[in-house]
Amino acid sequence: EAQVTQNPRYLITVTGKKLTVTCSQNMNHEYMSWYRQDPGLGLRQIYYSMNVEVTDKGDVPEGYKVSRKEKRNFPLILESPSPNQTSLYFCASSSRGRKNTEAFFGQGTRLTVV
């Protein structure tokens, strides 16, 4: 089954404690992205990657890091989480080209930073 898998689904952590949210896709997609969803603000892109070892900032990259060492994985790293990073996070992947350009989203990770 084609899917984007995020882990964990729920996470409560304390300010300053480094954490990683994993994302993996099994569709051999070149493009992967991270978004955060906040009430009234919609989906805002944090980082995206166009291929292995190629990443770029989205609209709200401050406080986040990413890496793309393998095509299927795109982890989101919070080196020193703060309460304003409490949010619902989504990973997405899509393929290159004008056909089959749908972005597939994971189930989401709800992060609470206290």
Added chain:
Amino acid sequence: QQQVKQSPQSLIVQKGGISIINCAYENTAFDYFPWYQQFPGKGPALLIAIRPDVSEKKEGRFTISFNKSAKQFSLHIMDSQPGDSATYFCAASRYGGSQGNLIFGKGTKLSVKP
């Protein structure tokens, strides 16, 4: 600067009615305009998408109307059903697809009353 503006923020429609959600964009380089549907506890999923070479696209009860000169596009849901109750996001991107930078509107929460 909000590149994609979506309205209304929330919408209540009676079963069988027409739901209309509007979006406006600013960047004339955008050439791909998808709509995503999100149910509670799930990630967004592609509903329907359009490119600016056509003015309308219909898939079942869902229609996108696109006005290039006004830089506006809208989603029409005909014969709305309670199962359509969800949050809808419009989006826009360059390069003809979802790769890289999908810019989302803030979302519309649709409730269809039986």
